[in-house]
Amino acid sequence: MSWRAGGVRPWVIQRLSAVYMVLVISLFCLTMAFSSFSGYSEWQSWFAMPFWNSLVIIFWLALFAHAWIGIRDVIMDYISVDGLRFSFLALLGFYLIAMTVWMIKIMMMAANI
Amino acid sequence: MRNPDQGVRPKYLDLRQIKLPITGIVSIAHRISGVILVISIPAWLYLLEMSVTSEKGYQQVLEKTDGFLFSLMAIVCLWALVHHFFAGIRFLLFDLDIAVDKVSAHKMAKLVFALEIIVMLPIIGWLL
Numbered sequence: 272m273s274w275r276a277g278g279v280r281p282w283v284i285q286r287l288s289a290v291y292m293v294l295v296i297s298l299f300c301l302t303m304a305f306s307s308f309s310g311y312s313e314w315q316s317w318f319a320m321p322f323w324n325s326l327v328i329i330f331w332l333a334l335f336a337h338a339w340i341g342i343r344d345v346i347m348d349y350i351s352v353d354g355l356r357f358s359f360l361a362l363l364g365f366y367l368i369a370m371t372v373w374m375i376k377i378m379m380m381a382a383n384i
Numbered sequence: 385m386r387n388p389d390q391g392v393r394p395k396y397l398d399l400r401q402i403k404l405p406i407t408g409i410v411s412i413a414h415r416i417s418g419v420i421l422v423i424s425i426p427a428w429l430y431l432l433e434m435s436v437t438s439e440k441g442y443q444q445v446l447e448k449t450d451g452f453l454f455s456l457m458a459i460v461c462l463w464a465l466v467h468h469f470f471a472g473i474r475f476l477l478f479d480l481d482i483a484v485d486k487v488s489a490h491k492m493a494k495l496v497f498a499l500e501i502i503v504m505l506p507i508i509g510w511l512l
Contacts, residue, residue, distance in 0.1 A: 286476065286479065289472055289475075289476060290476065293469065293472070293473060293476075296469065310442070311435075311439045311442040311443075312439075314435060314436065314442065315436050315442075318436045334425075338418075338421075338422045338425070341418050341422070342418070342419065342422055345415060345418075345419060370425050370426070370429065373429055373433075374429060377429060377432055377433045377436065377437075380433070380436065380437050381436040381437070
């Protein structure tokens, strides 16, 4: 089992992150549907609440892990030239790390930290 | 070693001659929608950042969503999200050995597209 090519661990992470995201998206939609949504202050305070804030941070982390495994599989399926494959994987890695840093910054700002 | 059948093999893939069953369409669309979603991450984060950091930014997000070009992109991204969501649940059910046989797999694929249309129609109506 290795992180780099297949194995059980990426398979499990892909399923766990999927289930988590399904739950959070459902919860988000239900909350939106049953709250009388009034605008910025409610939207902002919702993201500032420690419970939702951590739930959303974990959501994005699950999404980035899910994206890494998913796109990694797509790259390995369609790009057979070693150098090109490595470049795309590296690009994907940098992209997702940058997105993670940005996401943390946004969620910290939303929490007024 | 040469295969005697090699002469009759197609030399190239004629996309018009490949007829994908509905289950195959759900699968390839799951892959395509996943790629679209990953590419669209910066757009989601950009809107999220604007909407939670200031009242002005929140209003700007609402204004941006009024434009036709934005609506078009939003529809593509939201379709990708909705399809990936339902088709993904279908794959999770496969893991639990649910709807694996051919008949119910076809039914499930149709259900995915049906749910997708039910969710997307009001969204498209609201955005356009």
